[in-house]
Amino acid sequence: MFENFRDNKRQHTILWCVVVLVFFAVLLVINNLTPLIADDFYYRRNLVYGENTPVRSLGDVVRSAQNVYVYNSGRVLTHLMYHLFGTIGKGAFNLLNSVSYVVVTFFLYSIIRNKGRHSIVLYVLVNLSIWMFTPELGQDIFWLSGTINYLLPMLPVLGMLFIYRRGSRKDAPGGLLKCIALFVLGVIAGWQLENLSIVVPVTAFLYIIYFKRVNKRVPGWSIFGLAGSVCGYALLILAPGNFKRYDMATQSVSLSVPFKFAMITYYWIVFAGILTIIFVVSAIYCVRRKRKEAFLQGLVFAVAAIVSAYCMMGAPTSPERTWFITISLMIIADGILLGEFFEEIPSSSSVKAAVCLGSLIILGAMAADTMLSTYEIHQQFTEREQMIVTAKKNGIADIQVPVYGHKYPLKANRDALYGLRDVELGTDPPNSFNVIIAEYYGVNSITGIERPEEID
DSSP: OOGGGGGSHHHHHHHHHHHHHHHHHHHHHHHHHOOOOTTHHHHHTOBOTTSSOBOOSHHHHHHHHHHHHHHTOSOHHHHHHHHHHHHHHHHHHHHHHHHHHHHHHHHHHHHHHTTSOOOHHHHHHHHHHHHHHOTTHHHHHTSHHHHHHTTTTHHHHHHHHHHHHHTTSTTOOOOHHHHHHHHHHHHHHHTSOHHHHTHHHHHHHHHHHHIIIIISSOOHHHHHHHHHHHHHHHHHHTOHHHHHHHHHHHHHOOOOHHHHHHHHHHHHHHHHHHHHHHHHHHHHHHHHTTOHHHHHHHHHHHHHHHHHHHGGGGSSOOOGGGHHHHHHHHHHHHHHHHHHHHTTSOTTOHHHHHHHHHHHHHHHHHHHHHHHHHHHHHHHHHHHHHHHHHHHHTTOOEEEEEOOOOOOTTOOSOSTTTTTGGGSSOSSTTOHHHHHHHHHHTSSEEEEEOOGGGOO
16 A cells, blocks of 8 residues: 555655654644643753752853752753753744654664665554553653653664664765764763663674674774764763762662662563564574574664663663663664565565554554543643632632542553652642642642542
């Protein structure tokens, strides 16, 4: 069906535009429906980190970044995105976030495809895989604070991985300019998020081995990219704030290394188990068919996925939303291997049409479910905000409002609130988020009360 348009370049281009615009529109609608949640209220105020003063100049932004680096973590570039959000507002950020999702998914698709033919079916399958296998998807691509930490940092990282994957082609261009560009991009990609940025030097190193073994030469730009990513990761991981935050976190949560290993292994089985089975079966197929290049490159991304998961043993905890990175890498690994089988199916095959249509139906159902669930949250947020504004106008400084609650029964837990209710406005006044939300609205206190329908 869709692939039959390949012979007509104009129709094929139009169809591609329609598919991409549909995904963009869906993301934009859900992003616009998603209200401020938890940390969003703090970052919307656009304060200098560690100080209760608003950002008014570039100097304030620099000072805020310095405070983060010294007292919180090395995620300085990510923190700058919070100031961007505080400056442009959520409406503009919704647009940026929706575009970023499309770019991220197209990067994933392009890394898998490499030099093969363009395939709408493959792009749809990439999106389906993300929606099906990513736990707490809403925290990664809809929750504003989550997307700043996970979705947006994927852009420079996937850009680096795309360049190395394309570098496996023997006709890949080089030159001094590319070396310098790869070093700079490597620093940026390596200076993002701990279990994401580590993927860059690992993948770069493995690809250098691949270049040496398969292409019989190591391009200079690959060395510069590796060096840049190591420098960036060093800036990230050696920040003084990391050690201070770790000490503070371990005071309340202290887990042994064996327990963390067991926990991550359990998560791997639950979240990435199916993708792992697909990888093993596909790898056996490639080995038997002597598809060495596909097997080796798929293995590179599988190893990167393993590293991204198990490096979290060095963190106090391992939130489920961090698995967005590991799942994305396993999707690439599986896609590279499955691509060898997929290419053997004729473009006009009804199998591809059936797979694409079935995938779109499933994606449509998941998207509709997420929209309905998010719309319910949006309505409750609007109601809650109106109550706060009205109470404030009436001189009431200590306000009680209902907490979020789902009445919609068919939710598939892909909205931004899923997994965040415990860190949102609560019924306990000393809750830190109660204080943050009260400061955002400029009142003395805001306390959550259970909705009548949720009280037994």
